[in-house]
Amino acid sequence: MSNQQTLDAWNKFLKVGGIEPNGRDKDFVDALRNYLDPKATTIEEAVSSSTTDMLVKGFFSGIAPFSTMMLEIMKFFTQASEKYGKNQWEISVDGAFLDEDEFQKFNHFVEKSQKTFCVPDFDYSGGWCIFDVASQFEEIERNLQNIFFREYVTTGDNDVDDWLLFYSTLHKYTHLPTAILALINGDKPISDIAALYLIVYENIVSRWENFNSLLSQLSLYKSGSDKFLSINTIARNETDLWLGKTMICLAGYLQLDDTKKSEFNILLREKLNQYEYINYSISTNSDDLEKLLSFPVWHKRHELYAVWIATEITSAIKEHDVELHAHTEDGKLTFPFKQTLIATVHSSAPELQLYTEKYETLDSPKGKGRKAGVQPDYSLWQAKNNVLVCPLVVEVKHYKRNARRSFSHALEDYANAHPDAEILLINHGPVSDMLDNVEQHIKDRCFLIENYHAPSSKNGNLLYEKVREIAGPIQALAPLSAKNAAGEIVVVDISGSMENIVHDQSFRQFMGSFSSNQHLKVALVSTCINDIVSIDSLPEALKHIQFNNNTDLVAALACIPDSYTKLILITDQDGKDQIEKAKISVPGNIQILPLSDQFFILTLNRIPG
Helix, strand or coil: CCCHHHHHHHHHHHHHHCCCCCCCCHHHHHHHHHHHCCCCCCHHHHHHCCCHHHHHHHHHHHHHHHHHHHHHHHHHHHHHHHHCCCCEEEEEECCEEEEHHHHHHHHHHHHHHCCEEEEECCCCCHHHHHHHHHCCCHHHHHHHHHHHCCCCCCCCCHHHHHHHHHHHHHCECCCCCHHHHHHHHCCCCHHHHHHHHHHHHHHHHCCCCEHHHHHHCHHHCCCCCCCCCCHHHHHHHHCCCHHHHHHHHHHHHHCCCHHHHHHHHHHHHHHHCCCCEEEEECCCCHHHHHHHHCCHHHHCHHHHHHHHHHHHHHHCCCCCCEEECCCEECCEEEECCCCEEEEEECCCCCCEEEEECCCEECCCCCCCCCCCEECCCEEEEEEECCEEEEEEEEEEECCCCCCHHHHHHHHHHHHHHCCCCEEEEEECCCCCCHHHHCCHHHHCCEEEECCCCCCCCCCCCHHHHHHHHHHCCCCCCCCCCHHHCCCEEEEEECEHHHHHHHCCHHHHHHHHCCCCCCCCEEEEECCCEEEEEECCCHHHHHHHCCCECCCCHHHHHHCCCCCCCEEEEEEEHHHHHHHHHCHHHCCCEEEEEECCCCEEEEEEECCCC
16 A cells, blocks of 8 residues: 655655666665565555655665765865865865865764764674674673573563563564663773664664564565675574574673673674774654755765765875875865876875876777767876876766666776776676676776775775775885974874773873974874874874774884884883884884873884984
């Protein structure tokens, strides 16, 4: 039976948001259809069988990658603008100008309106990792065994015990206990699992009244390799009582003493450090959604996708000395969609230049609209033997699913115009069989990246791999300016054991002592240089850093360019021990200052040569 109210809301969202169901938003709409009703053959059928709340929740879930993309674009250009002393920045898109204020308004509204959580981007089975941790605590393991054998569970919290009783005997999902919800605002990383738990719970109770109704519809939800928060995976995992077992783990954690809680979080952090994090919204406010879809940056989301790819290219080599070229109009840093030198990588040998829309001649191009030449979205160039050559072309497409001819023609034209280059074609949607139509003699130089969304995975990312391969290792990196002539740099250990330390008040106070030196750089290291940031941008960088399980400070310090002769290393007891044991590998004078009972300051004065 048709739900006219939900259909009316759907049509309004289409119009306000400029959604293209059969065009560039086809993949977004297909995902929404599957979210609402996997058995539906059309989006209209799925919408008509859903509530408006479910439609809004599904929309917000699908919008999350775009809102993350907008946030990353804003951060990138704001940092670049500050670096080059510009008060503002703007992006030119199809004759329209989107400035910093537009992005700030959009991102602030997203943050204000959405009930959004930053949670681990688990694969199909990743959400079960909490049981590997919980099983090491006898008091929790006992209850996990009890629920497995359908026996009564006592956790020490009456509300939790009542919830589990309804869950295991009556197969009902009742309101979540207050103590479990409170964990979301508690210590990390258990709070991340509590937030994940709420997301899974909301997805389940919005669809199924009880466990039996879920089982009756299970055949609609295919098993496979979907992400943990896909509705297919959520349904399949719940047949193994994921909600009940995770409730026991969370409640059991609450009953541990402080020492064991700390141990639990350390073990859990080791598990979670293997994963990227994503933003996930469970909002249901239709007025907020309508407002969000009306923002100019949303209406230019497809064009801004190409801008985001530029930030990804530079992020791939962020440990290098990358100069962003400040193209200015009226005192603003601009990003024009025309032939422009965007960035130069000074620490690559030879220097590497990133262009947008750089024109190259080509006789008889195949692509529609091309005449005697091509202008790929992005290309990397280096001077070799006094000749400028292009080792990599990156083309960004957001075609609808069946634009096979456009894909293959783009690959062939760019490959023919750049005979020494590998060609990467990146798409927001699928491109699985597009190489089938490419001429065989250039196919080996062509690569496809499909379903590339924000936040991207930095590991196993073909774009990152290709850019890093071309840039190569850091060859030289001069201190930021003459004002920092001593070549001083602060180095912060970001191994897993340092996570709590860098958020400690004493650490912040120590770093604040450098605030007067605006030209000072800070290197974040583990086994290598993970990032180099200015002292002013360090607090923001630490909010988003992924702490590393492995640490090799000796190897990391060896990556710091020789032009830095004074290294101020901030580390803990483990890092201090590494340096002391390997003095022979760290040439120079080392001074060690214990700043608190948690971390140390090691000043390394390098010996030239």
